[in-house]
Amino acid sequence: MEFIQWDPALSINIEEIDNQHRGLIEIINTLNASAEVPNRHVICFEIVMKLKNYFNEHFMTEEKYMMRYNYPEIVAHKKEHVEFIKNILDFELACVEFYSPFSPMLDFLKEWLVKHVAGTDMKMGTFLKEKMEPL
C-alpha cells in the first residue's frame, strides 16, 4: 500500500490544483519507497530537487488564482508557502548526511497535506469556487 493515498477529502474542487496535489502525493510516495535503498542520499537530493521544482510551480499556480480573484487571505496563505519551502531547503541540507533518515521529511509532508491542503487550501478553494461559478 502507498504511504499516502489520494483522498477525496483533499479535493478543493479546483481541478488544476487537485491534479497538482495528486502529483505531489506521487512524489511523496516515491520518497517513501526510496527510504531504505543503499544510495538513498543521492536519491534524497534528486527527490528534494523534484519537490522544490514541483512546489515552486504549484505555489505559483495557487497564487495566480488567489491574485486573479482577489483572495483576501493571500498574504497569510503565501506565508505558509514560504515556510514550506524553507523546510524543504533544510531537508536538502540534511541529505548531505549519508545516513540521515527520510522520516522527518515524510512526516512533515504528510502533516502538510493534512494542515495546509485540507485546511488552508480548502478554504481558498471554497472562496475561488464561489467567485468562479457564482450561484
Ligand SMILES: [Fe+2]
Ligand atoms: Fe497552498
